[in-house]
Amino acid sequence: MPDKKIITIFITLVIAFLGYTAYLYLYPPFQTNETDTLVNTGKMVWQNNNCQACHQIYGLGGHLGPDLTNSYSKRGPEFIKAFVMAGTPIMPSFKLNDNEMDALLHYLQHIDSSGSSDPRKFTIHFNGTIE
Ligand code: HEC
Known part of the structure; x- marks a missing residue:
């Protein structure tokens, strides 16, 4: 069924997007320097x-x-x-x-x-x- 395939791909992409977003926000690649x-x-x-x-x-x-x-x-x-x-x-x-x-x-x-x-x-x- 092509419809099922599209829905599966869509859901996979949404999960990948949310997973990557959560990962980036949980482990930011920068250090926050306190300014004096x-x-x-x-x-x-x-x-x-x-x-x-x-x-x-x-x-x-x-x-x-x-x-x-x-x-x-x-x-x-x-x-x-x-x-x-x-x-x-x-x-x-x-x-x-x-x-x-x-x-x-x-x-x-x-x-x-x-x-x-x-x-x-x-x-x-x-x-x-x-x-
Ligand atoms: C009207 C433009 C202008 C303004 C405003 C200005 N500069 Fe410059 N600055 C230059 C130019 C052009 C050079 C390169 C001069 C040269 O090689 O003779 C330079 C070079 C420098 C350099 C040397 C950089 C290097 O690695 O060779 C430093 C440090 C510097 N400026 C700091 C400052 C600071 C701090 C301020 C503000 C307080 C400032 N400048 C404002 C134009 C400006």
């Missing part, structure tokens, strides 16, 4: 100075400057500090005070520890999720 207040202050420094107009975090943002998701581990805090304070011919300088700079660096460190923004470095798991 200094990181949140740093995020505000980032937003108030409009860094995202020219820079991306995880590929989102402006494209005049480079993606800064992993700049903390690639370049280090001293390099970032020097870049932000001095600027370059194509990036404006920002005269941040010590507290703002400290918070901004904590924010960039936090973003850096959340993962890699380079898709070529992603690990693909057997269940189709990436890390």
Whole structure:
């Protein structure tokens, strides 16, 4: 009976869909990092100075400057500090005070520890999720 076959296939697909959905929600492939207040202050420094107009975090943002998701581990805090304070011919300088700079660096460190923004470095798991 073709009708029975269709119903069997439909029910199998629904069960597979619900099973996979439950599995993904029960075992999320990411860790939830608690954010502290200094990181949140740093995020505000980032937003108030409009860094995202020219820079991306995880590929989102402006494209005049480079993606800064992993700049903390690639370049280090001293390099970032020097870049932000001095600027370059194509990036404006920002005269941040010590507290703002400290918070901004904590924010960039936090973003850096959340993962890699380079898709070529992603690990693909057997269940189709990436890390
Ligand atoms: C008007 C656009 C613009 C804004 C706004 C801007 N930047 Fe930039 N930034 C650039 C450009 C362009 C470069 C590349 C400059 C170069 O190589 O001379 C850059 C480079 C950098 C670098 C060095 C990256 C690397 O790995 O070489 C850092 C760090 C940086 N910016 C941080 C910041 C932060 C933090 C802010 C906000 C406080 C900010 N930028 C705001 C345009 C901008």
